[in-house]
Structures are given as structure tokens and as C-alpha cells.
Amino acid sequence: MTQPNQERRSDRARSAILAAALDLCREQGLARTTMEEIAKKAQVGKQTIYRWWPSKAAVLLEAVNELAGRATDFPDTGDLYADLHTQMTGVATLLSSPRLSPYLSLIGAAQDDPDVAKSFLDAIILPRVQAARERLRRAQEQGQLRADVDLEDVVELLYGPFYYRALIRTRPVTLAQVDDVLELVRRGLNPPAPVG
Amino acid sequence: MTQPNQERRSDRARSAILAAALDLCREQGLARTTMEEIAKKAQVGKQTIYRWWPSKAAVLLEAVNELAGRATDFPDTGDLYADLHTQMTGVATLLSSPRLSPYLSLIGAAQDDPDVAKSFLDAIILPRVQAARERLRRAQEQGQLRADVDLEDVVELLYGPFYYRALIRTRPVTLAQVDDVLELVRRGLNPPAPVG
Amino acid sequence: MTQPNQERRSDRARSAILAAALDLCREQGLARTTMEEIAKKAQVGKQTIYRWWPSKAAVLLEAVNELAGRATDFPDTGDLYADLHTQMTGVATLLSSPRLSPYLSLIGAAQDDPDVAKSFLDAIILPRVQAARERLRRAQEQGQLRADVDLEDVVELLYGPFYYRALIRTRPVTLAQVDDVLELVRRGLNPPAPVG
Amino acid sequence: MTQPNQERRSDRARSAILAAALDLCREQGLARTTMEEIAKKAQVGKQTIYRWWPSKAAVLLEAVNELAGRATDFPDTGDLYADLHTQMTGVATLLSSPRLSPYLSLIGAAQDDPDVAKSFLDAIILPRVQAARERLRRAQEQGQLRADVDLEDVVELLYGPFYYRALIRTRPVTLAQVDDVLELVRRGLNPPAPVG
DNA sequence: ACCTAAACGAGACGGTACGTCGCGTCTTCGC
DNA sequence: GCGAAGACGCGACGTACCGTCTCGTTTAGGT
Structure with a gap:
């Protein structure tokens, strides 16, 4: 979806982020879901999310799709x-x-x-x-x-x-x-x- | 939607808030519209908004209706x-x-x-x-x-x-x-x- | 030291910040002391520090003086x-x-x-x-x-x-x-x- | 100050790191000098710095000496x-x-x-x-x-x-x-x- | 016309989350 | 096996707003 070297990308991080985002959004809705929660739940640095997606909505779009x-x-x-x-x-x-x-x-x-x-x-x-x-x-x-x-x-x-x-x-x-x-x-x- | 004394309520403040909220929401959407902007644009203290409405969505609901x-x-x-x-x-x-x-x-x-x-x-x-x-x-x-x-x-x-x-x-x-x-x-x- | 309304300033916050900054700096040195720690220890929002001082060094300067x-x-x-x-x-x-x-x-x-x-x-x-x-x-x-x-x-x-x-x-x-x-x-x- | 095999060490990397660190520190002071800048300016991987020095101060100490x-x-x-x-x-x-x-x-x-x-x-x-x-x-x-x-x-x-x-x-x-x-x-x- | 209590404009406060920077580690190539 | 490159988990940055909480200052009924 973006810029850095796709080949070095961590699959573990990617799927953990998508799963965490889905879970949190199911529980509290997108508006109350924060990047910080997603990162924490996915055991991931915030930067790793921002590196590959421009917004939490973009994360969820990929997850939902x-x-x-x-x-x-x-x-x-x-x-x-x-x-x-x-x-x-x-x-x-x-x-x-x-x-x-x-x-x-x-x-x-x-x-x-x-x-x-x-x-x-x-x-x-x-x-x-x-x-x-x-x-x-x-x-x-x-x-x-x-x-x-x-x-x-x-x-x-x-x-x-x-x-x-x-x-x-x-x-x-x-x-x-x-x-x-x-x-x-x-x-x-x-x-x-x-x-x- | 309220509690304090309705009779003392300032009409000027009420309509300025509704108008400001509508304008800002039209320009930038509800998510990017903030209570602080509404208060500033309506020349109103934040407390005056919170006194009469529970959320910015409630303000807009009234305005839209x-x-x-x-x-x-x-x-x-x-x-x-x-x-x-x-x-x-x-x-x-x-x-x-x-x-x-x-x-x-x-x-x-x-x-x-x-x-x-x-x-x-x-x-x-x-x-x-x-x-x-x-x-x-x-x-x-x-x-x-x-x-x-x-x-x-x-x-x-x-x-x-x-x-x-x-x-x-x-x-x-x-x-x-x-x-x-x-x-x-x-x-x-x-x-x-x-x-x- | 700066801009907002000095008269409304909270004395409680001011002295808690100075004391916390001194304590933390004594324990770990200025470089390892963070604004976040100071705010937490002083029970204060970070903004309240930034409102009145430009940097942690400025806080300490006032405290030390x-x-x-x-x-x-x-x-x-x-x-x-x-x-x-x-x-x-x-x-x-x-x-x-x-x-x-x-x-x-x-x-x-x-x-x-x-x-x-x-x-x-x-x-x-x-x-x-x-x-x-x-x-x-x-x-x-x-x-x-x-x-x-x-x-x-x-x-x-x-x-x-x-x-x-x-x-x-x-x-x-x-x-x-x-x-x-x-x-x-x-x-x-x-x-x-x-x-x- | 070291551990790995000194004999295989790259002189080019070493002196580029020392020079870059000195330059950057002269321009912006030690506090604002970062490992990432040093590595970039010296055309060197960060790991190569961490392999031979424990901190940026250690790099500068050697350079200054x-x-x-x-x-x-x-x-x-x-x-x-x-x-x-x-x-x-x-x-x-x-x-x-x-x-x-x-x-x-x-x-x-x-x-x-x-x-x-x-x-x-x-x-x-x-x-x-x-x-x-x-x-x-x-x-x-x-x-x-x-x-x-x-x-x-x-x-x-x-x-x-x-x-x-x-x-x-x-x-x-x-x-x-x-x-x-x-x-x-x-x-x-x-x-x-x-x-x- | 005056008094007084309320709603008001303003904005400092304790917080949470933001999106970014840099840390030190780890991993993947190429030499 | 060292080195260049850079993604990673993490923590702090300084800022924006949140909703609450004083502050004087209007402003309206009630007397």
C-alpha cells in the first residue's frame, strides 16, 4: 500500500495488526479504536503500522476485504x-x-x-x-x-x-x-x- | 438533552453554536470538527456547549433536524x-x-x-x-x-x-x-x- | 516565563513540577529525565509544563535557582x-x-x-x-x-x-x-x- | 570498547564514523547528534557503530582524543x-x-x-x-x-x-x-x- | 432601579492519543 | 564474518482536543 521495501516486510506484524484492528473495532467501533491500542494488542510498534498504512481506516479496509x-x-x-x-x-x-x-x-x-x-x-x-x-x-x-x-x-x-x-x-x-x-x-x- | 434553567438560556449562543457546527461540519466533516473550533467560531465558552448538549453529534443532530x-x-x-x-x-x-x-x-x-x-x-x-x-x-x-x-x-x-x-x-x-x-x-x- | 495568563496560573502545579523535576534529575540526571516522567510524578498534564517552560532545562533552571x-x-x-x-x-x-x-x-x-x-x-x-x-x-x-x-x-x-x-x-x-x-x-x- | 575480530575491522568505516560524528557534533552539539545521522553521513550501517562503540559519546571520545x-x-x-x-x-x-x-x-x-x-x-x-x-x-x-x-x-x-x-x-x-x-x-x- | 443568582466568554487544568523521531536489536543480502 | 541497509519493538517527543474546573462579566427575573 505504500513505500518501504515490501520484501523485508514482516508477515507476523501484518497479520497481527489486521487481527487486532478487527477485534478492537468490533468491540468499540472504529472511532474509539486507537492506533495505540492496535499497536499494543498486536505487539507491534506504532511506526510499523504507519509504515504500511496511512490511517486506521486503511488498516481496517484491508482487514475487512x-x-x-x-x-x-x-x-x-x-x-x-x-x-x-x-x-x-x-x-x-x-x-x-x-x-x-x-x-x-x-x-x-x-x-x-x-x-x-x-x-x-x-x-x-x-x-x-x-x-x-x-x-x-x-x-x-x-x-x-x-x-x-x-x-x-x-x-x-x-x-x-x-x-x-x-x-x-x-x-x-x-x-x-x-x-x-x-x-x-x-x-x-x-x-x-x-x-x- | 438539558438540565439547567431553560428560561435563562441565551438564544444568541444557541443559534451561534448550531450555525458554527453546521458550517464546520460541512467544510471538514464531523470527525475533523472539534468542540474547540465550534466554541471559538460561535464566540462561546466550551462549557456553554457542554451545558446543553452531550456531544458534538448531538449538536449537529439538532442543527440538522x-x-x-x-x-x-x-x-x-x-x-x-x-x-x-x-x-x-x-x-x-x-x-x-x-x-x-x-x-x-x-x-x-x-x-x-x-x-x-x-x-x-x-x-x-x-x-x-x-x-x-x-x-x-x-x-x-x-x-x-x-x-x-x-x-x-x-x-x-x-x-x-x-x-x-x-x-x-x-x-x-x-x-x-x-x-x-x-x-x-x-x-x-x-x-x-x-x-x- | 512566557505567554498565557499568569494570574490564572496554578501554584500547585508549578511547585509540583519544580519538585518533581529536581527529584528525577537528582536520581537519573537531566538527560534521562523526561517530560513525561515529570508530568506523571507531578500529577500534571504535559501541556501544563509546556505552557510555562520551553524545555526541561528551563524547568530545572527555575527550580535550581x-x-x-x-x-x-x-x-x-x-x-x-x-x-x-x-x-x-x-x-x-x-x-x-x-x-x-x-x-x-x-x-x-x-x-x-x-x-x-x-x-x-x-x-x-x-x-x-x-x-x-x-x-x-x-x-x-x-x-x-x-x-x-x-x-x-x-x-x-x-x-x-x-x-x-x-x-x-x-x-x-x-x-x-x-x-x-x-x-x-x-x-x-x-x-x-x-x-x- | 570492542569484542569482534579487530583484524577484520574496516578502517574506512572507522574513520568515516569518527569524522562524521565530529562534524555533526560541531554543528549541532552532542545532544542533537543522533546515531542515525552519523551512520548515514558516514555511509555506514548503524550496527557497525554499535559493534565497536557503546554510545555516541564513546565515539566522540575517541574522535576527540x-x-x-x-x-x-x-x-x-x-x-x-x-x-x-x-x-x-x-x-x-x-x-x-x-x-x-x-x-x-x-x-x-x-x-x-x-x-x-x-x-x-x-x-x-x-x-x-x-x-x-x-x-x-x-x-x-x-x-x-x-x-x-x-x-x-x-x-x-x-x-x-x-x-x-x-x-x-x-x-x-x-x-x-x-x-x-x-x-x-x-x-x-x-x-x-x-x-x- | 436594584439585587442577586444564573448563564455566559474565556481559558488553565489533568489527561489521552496523535503522528514522528530516534533508540538499540535483528535480519537479509553482498563482498 | 564484516559491512550496508533498513524493518522491527519500543519509548519519548511536542501538539491537539477532550471534558472539567475556576474565574470575572453580563444579563434577567423578582422585589
Whole structure:
């Protein structure tokens, strides 16, 4: 992520820092997590953190990204809604898991720090959005999805409700939400046309 | 939110604090805004802030709530989608305005501070969600909305995409988004059934 | 010694800082004494030290000066050598006392820091040298001292040997040294002229 | 001062370190001179310094001692005061030269560090004091110096004034000081006995 | 119109964390 | 096996803010 000699870098320090940062952020949130605590818990000098990351948010970004890993990959079985169900279940699982509360803290930090926002978007969001759009495009070609919709709008419609619950906290993200959202989104809000 | 004698309270100090907090938060975000700056800019002793608010987030909550005011009230003309369009346009305007960037900062701060989250929810979100549900309920009774949907799900579906864009920043909130969301949400994603 | 509002200054903090600095410097020398230790031992925030003094040496200078106080004042009984004996005994006592080891540390620090050197000279040395010169001048007028000597040279001759022992440490300063120096200095090194 | 295999030692490294240390100490004093600067300036790994010296003071001690070299040797022409004049002129030259400011820094460092004090005394001071005492003893035997004086007292009387000026800095060491001190010290402070 | 108690502007205080510097050690190459 | 290079764990630096705590100084009701 930066400058000094990558080859001499201590793996032990790196993973201890990522683990400590995650733990502390889970316990007390990102704002109350300090570099000093991370260093102490990871048995590491503060300089070693600053040498490789510009901020605690950057540390957590790397840690969270490693955690999220392949858990949110997009399958393609040919059945769009089955695939969406699978993938969105992964997303809902992560967003509802206390293990990933640092993910929400990062989004919080991004509101006040353009650097964090940029890194978060580039490293975490955009690759997944891109994958989602491609899956949707294929579905469109196969007639499983209206041809006249903007795919990015669809992505926002599908995932917006999860982020809404996770960040605004009117109620918690659940796995049941996946069915609810998919059902609503497929059929739309209009009442069925009257028979006859 | 208080204790001392409200009647002796200085209006001048109160509004200077709210204004200073808003300005500073707009310029540098909530995280980089300090009590000392607010006090200095408002020509106020720090104690005067701490006397009436528990934290800078609380100050901003009050300031933001005053700003948002009636701008997001729900009309009821009898036409659900016209009313939704009106109200969501208000929301989109606020979420896309730099003047209300502190609103997003507050949501950010809420991720790490349960007190902020609670106050934000109670003072800002829940009243508006409640109003939205009531409007939707009336529409349901009038057959303008499927009868078999959970109204809170609908609220999340309608507003999630705006918060998604505002907080994740894949692209900015725009007024055009109101039409896009409403159109998608009314018809659903399924392709039209083939004729005959 | 500096800028903020002197009237609001906490006496408790000031004397606790001076005492802590003296203690720590006596135990471990000035170089190994840290601002952090001083603050901790004095139950004081570091900022409170930096608010009133520019460096740990400045703290010690004030502390030492307060300690030395009137102990090195010059008497004038009319008998030069009796007065010198009295005053030099005071000096020898201080230079040989572990309580004033910070005095030597200060001289040490002055070798590398012009600010310390200047303050030390102005606050501690010059007033005493001035008093000594005046006493010597009066003695010169009364014929108790050669008229053709530079008084500053005399001061250096009288006190140099004490600082030499204290700083170079070939052997410790003692009270007996007062007699030795005075005796040597009065008579000179030349052997007595042969009787004849 | 060492341990590893002296024979494999790099002369290039050794002299580069000594030169760099001297230069840096002359520019900024010993306290502000760091091992890292010395290593960088000498194009040397830090370990190479720590391998051969225990501290930066030890490096400078060796460097200074090499500089002082034979410049302060004691001659013996048979004329005590001529020889003193010669030798003290050497001392005054060194003490007044900016090239040897590290010498004073060392004395400063010795005030807070017993190891430095010990090494300084053993390597630099004691041999020269010993030489001085021997020269003075011979002079005593030859009747050029009072028989009833302690020779170490005499050494302190002769050199104290130079160290006083050098370390306390009331005024700078000069070559003229040699004459002044010798003159005073030979004749003493007492006024001449009245004739008759 | 005066009195008095409160809220006020100001800012020093005891602290915690910041991001940086330098320490002395350790590790990895190349000669 | 010494030397150049530099990452490491660590501790202190001097600064920025925290939230609390006096200080006078307004300022408003109550008399």
C-alpha cells in the first residue's frame, strides 16, 4: 500500500495488526479504536503500522476485504433469481454478522474522509457492482429481466434496502429479507390488473 | 438533552453554536470538527456547549433536524405515486445538497456510537417512516398498492436506493433518480408476460 | 516565563513540577529525565509544563535557582578573606551536595543548547559574578587586594578550581578546598624570596 | 570498547564514523547528534557503530582524543613558567577552537552519564594531569615552585580558570588568558609588603 | 432601579492519543 | 564474518482536543 521495501516486510506484524484492528473495532467501533491500542494488542510498534498504512481506516479496509473474500461472489447457474438469492444471502449474512460490524464503521468513516471513501469504493464496492451488472446483463439477454431497465438502477434497488437497514437501523438485516426484497422487486408494487 | 434553567438560556449562543457546527461540519466533516473550533467560531465558552448538549453529534443532530424541517413532509392528494414523487423529490434534494452533508456525517457517526444512532433514529428517521407507512396504508386501502406487501419493506425499497447512493457514493443522488426508482418499483423487474 | 495568563496560573502545579523535576534529575540526571516522567510524578498534564517552560532545562533552571537562593550571597564584614571564605564555603557546599547535582546537569546541558547557556548565565551566574566583583572592588580600594589585577580574572581564579573539580571530577569538591584555594591564591606560587 | 575480530575491522568505516560524528557534533552539539545521522553521513550501517562503540559519546571520545593528540604534551626546558606557558597555550588554543567544541559537549554529557565521565577522565584528563604533576614536581625540586603546596591544587588553580570560561561562558577563552592566569598565580593576590 | 443568582466568554487544568523521531536489536543480502 | 541497509519493538517527543474546573462579566427575573 505504500513505500518501504515490501520484501523485508514482516508477515507476523501484518497479520497481527489486521487481527487486532478487527477485534478492537468490533468491540468499540472504529472511532474509539486507537492506533495505540492496535499497536499494543498486536505487539507491534506504532511506526510499523504507519509504515504500511496511512490511517486506521486503511488498516481496517484491508482487514475487512480479506474477510469478505469470495463470500460475495456471483454464481451463474442460468437462473437469475436463484443466483440473486444465493448472492444476496451472502451479502445479508455479512451485513447482519457482528463479525463484520467494522464494515459498517468503514462506511461511516467514509462519510467524513474522501480517501477512505475512494479506497472503499475501489477495493470493495466497485468490483462487486461490476460483477452484479454482468450477471444482470446476461439475464437481460436471456429474457429473464426487463430489457428497458438501467442495470445500475437495478443493483441499487436490490441492495439499497439491505444497506438501509444496516446503516439506519430501523430493524436488523435478516436472511428473510432476501426473499422479501426479491419478491417485491420482481412483481412491483402495482396491484395485479383486474381479471376480465 | 438539558438540565439547567431553560428560561435563562441565551438564544444568541444557541443559534451561534448550531450555525458554527453546521458550517464546520460541512467544510471538514464531523470527525475533523472539534468542540474547540465550534466554541471559538460561535464566540462561546466550551462549557456553554457542554451545558446543553452531550456531544458534538448531538449538536449537529439538532442543527440538522432544524434544517430538514417540514421539507420532507408527506402530502396526501389521493394519488399515491404523485405524492411519493413529491416527497421523494424532497428527500433527494436534501441528500444531494452539500448543505446537508452533515446529515450523512451523522449517519456515519451513528455506526460507532449507539447514542447517536438512537437519537438519530428517534428524532429524524422514525417520525418520517411512520408518516410514510400511514400514507402507504391509505393507498393500500384504496387499491393503489398491492395488499399483500409489508409496508416497511416498501419503505425500504423506495428509500434504500437513495441512501445507497448517498452513503456508498457509486454515483450521486439526483432528482432523476426519483422517476427511475418509482418506475422500477411500480412495474417490477419481471419482463411483461407474452401476449396471448 | 512566557505567554498565557499568569494570574490564572496554578501554584500547585508549578511547585509540583519544580519538585518533581529536581527529584528525577537528582536520581537519573537531566538527560534521562523526561517530560513525561515529570508530568506523571507531578500529577500534571504535559501541556501544563509546556505552557510555562520551553524545555526541561528551563524547568530545572527555575527550580535550581530557587534552591540556590540566598545561600551564595556575599557578606561584607570589612575583612575580604573572611568574607571570601564565608561565601566560597557556601559555593563549595552547594557544588558538593547531591541535592544540587541538577546544577551540574544544567551546565552540561548548556554545552549543547545556547538557550540554556544564555538563561543559565543571566539568571544564575552573572548576578553572582557581579556581586563578587563589587566586593573585590571595595577590597581593592581598601588595599586588601593588589590594585593591578583584573577583577574578573580574580573571580575566575577563585571559582575555577571548584567548577573544575565539580565538572571534571578528578576529585570531589570539599570544604577544605576553600582554605587550600584561598591560601594558594593569596600567596602565589613563587617561592619566598631568600632572606638576604 | 570492542569484542569482534579487530583484524577484520574496516578502517574506512572507522574513520568515516569518527569524522562524521565530529562534524555533526560541531554543528549541532552532542545532544542533537543522533546515531542515525552519523551512520548515514558516514555511509555506514548503524550496527557497525554499535559493534565497536557503546554510545555516541564513546565515539566522540575517541574522535576527540585523536584530535587533541600530542598538542597538549608537556615540554621540559628547565624553565617552569616558560613550559607552563607553552602547554597552557596549547590548552587555551584547543578550548577556544570551534573545532573542539565536541570536547565541551563531552564534558557536558559526562555530567549525566557516569560511564562517559569515567572514560573521559581515564582517557583524556588523568594522563595529562599526571604529566602536569610530574613537571611541577621537578620544578619544586629545583626551587621554582613553593615546596609547601599540593601539586593537584596547583593544577586545578592553573587550569580551572580555562575550564570555567569554556564551560560557563562568561567570556571566551583567549590566548591572553594564559599570561593573565600565570601572572596572577605566580604573585598571588596579596598586595606587596610595604617597603621599610 | 436594584439585587442577586444564573448563564455566559474565556481559558488553565489533568489527561489521552496523535503522528514522528530516534533508540538499540535483528535480519537479509553482498563482498 | 564484516559491512550496508533498513524493518522491527519500543519509548519519548511536542501538539491537539477532550471534558472539567475556576474565574470575572453580563444579563434577567423578582422585589
